[in-house]
Amino acid sequence: MDVRKVTESLLLSGIKRKLAQWGISREISFSVEIPRQEEHGDYSTNAAMQLARHLGKKAREVAMELVEAIREEDEKGWIASLNVAGPGFINIVLSDHAWREVVATVLRKSERFGSSETGKGTRVLIEFVSANPTGPLHVGHGRGAAVGDALSRLLSFEGYEVATEYYVNDVGxxxxxxxxxxxxxxxxxxxxxxxxxxxxxxxxxxxxxxxxxxxxxxxxxxxxxxxxxxxxxxxxxxxxxxxxxxxxxxxFRVGFHNWFREESLHREGGVSEAIEELEKRDLLYRSEGAVFFKSETHGDEKDRVLVRADGRTTYFAADVAYHRRKYLKGYDRMIDIWGADHHGYAPRMMAAMRGLGEDENRLEILLVQFVTLVRDGKAVQMSTRSGEFTTLREVIDEVGVDAARFFYLLRSFHSHLDFDLTLAKTQSSENPVYYIQYVHARICSIFREAGSRGVFLSDNPHLSSLSLPDEVKLMKKVARFPDVISEGARQREPHRIPFYLLDLSREFHAFYQNHRFLGEAPERTQARLALAKAVKTVVSNGLSLIGVSAPESM
RNA sequence: GCCCCCGUAGCUCAGGUGGAUAGAGCAGCGGUUUCCUAAACCGUUUGCCGGGUGUUCGAGUCACCCCGGGGGCGCCA
Structure with missing residues (x-):
């Protein structure tokens, strides 16, 4: 049960009926969103405004009519109130029992709660890190590892059939x-x-x-x-x-299904095959002794060398062969995670794939921006000349795997990251990763205490006493998790998970401060424990998607 | 010169397919504990969303131009 989906389908069937009445057959697109302002309801839709222009009516009038139709669809009393506001928004407030059903759903689905299975039947290959084996991984590689691994976990959770690969440049x-x-x-x-x-x-x-x-x-x-x-x-x-x-x-809790050796590509003839394939398509020419690929005609800024004048192939040639192989393996989607310094490389790769007659839209290249380490408010200097970068190993040793992974994902990978070592190392509530983990530990502690008092959560607890505003607020936050997951997966943005978890954690800690889980009337205690279990489940699921542990005590 | 990312509170950053009065953490100041873990909570201060033009019922979000920061423009990887 996904609150949003149920609500959307309710709106949709009401609107469709109205459209039929008006004799409109064309599809209209409208959004259902969670308003920023609480007073604007739990959900809000702009359907009336989108429709108004086609009908030549005032948006608010259209909205009034839609509201009527939606009300008639809502036989189960899912919606508590519907009203028209502002320029023609329809604001929807759900009844409390809708939110209670979320709690029941979390308990039922447990570690699967949050998955919408949107990736079912899609095979995806994610290639990440792929650092040259010329030295230990440094902090920049760590970011690629954290992002790639979290994305893999996220897409798997959403039902994609995920394979992960590390491309080893062991030639050249x-x-x-x-x-x-x-x-x-x-x-x-x-x-x-x-x-x-x-x-x-x-x-x-x-x-x-x-x-x-x-x-x-x-x-x-x-x-x-x-x-x-x-x-x-x-x-x-x-x-x-x-x-x-x-x-x-x-x-660092990052594993790969396959470590692909560039060497094997040369040994098995993949590179020459790729070159021949381009040759066959008349996309190559010779100049000054070298073989060039006509990438300029496919959107690159200039043509690129595949075979040097001395007969050796370039890195690019091998990489074209490698990506061609990915297509031959039949993946529906291929995701490459590269450092931002490789961005100039993307157009020629896309050009090559198009040149080979493949659909380049199936290849997504995600560029992860740079990392600056910050200690005590000052940037940690890294010297390229001496080859001494701060290694991933050093960061893990200093702040721990949980904090390191979490901090890497606490920014959109599109943005430059200032990695605050001092904060990451702090063993207190100031450190956001511990703030979230503490929610999990706290709830575990509640259940330990409950057990020692002989109180246990029943299999099918009555939830009807969950009706206080604070309880409803917390349930609403829990209900958002599936949204965060499906959007995060769709947009390839794992950073949404830690942000959501921080939000949920704030809500929980505040609730904990103001209410008690144990020692209430039996039915209320059961309901509160169910709510606690739901929060714990979501925190645990979310943390596992970013590869951070969920401790039972701290 | 061309290309990519970024520009939102003092700092670090979030801001679903464009929605209504733009948020969080940190920093600052002031409070809260006979209690299921205070690794917690509550209150309080803060904005020309870099600037401009346009698209539209509506722009932090989209398009174009400019400014600023980072990165890239090799027969290196």
Missing amino acids: NQMDKLGRSLHVRYLQECGIAADLPDDGYRGEYLAALARDFRREEGERYAGVPEEEALPVFRKVACDRILDGIRMDLND
């Missing part, structure tokens, strides 16, 4: 540089003078990796010529760094 220039850098570090460990190339990876993590490698393998690679040793160092560096990334993500 940067892998050579990485191998060379590790080799130099290794030689240094062996006491042999060697200098990192100017464009080498300078991070401490590689020196540490070299130490490990020397401990395990001794100095048997010290005398091997560089070109011979390189493949070994390249592989060791890549594999170990990737293991580290996997562990970081695992500890």
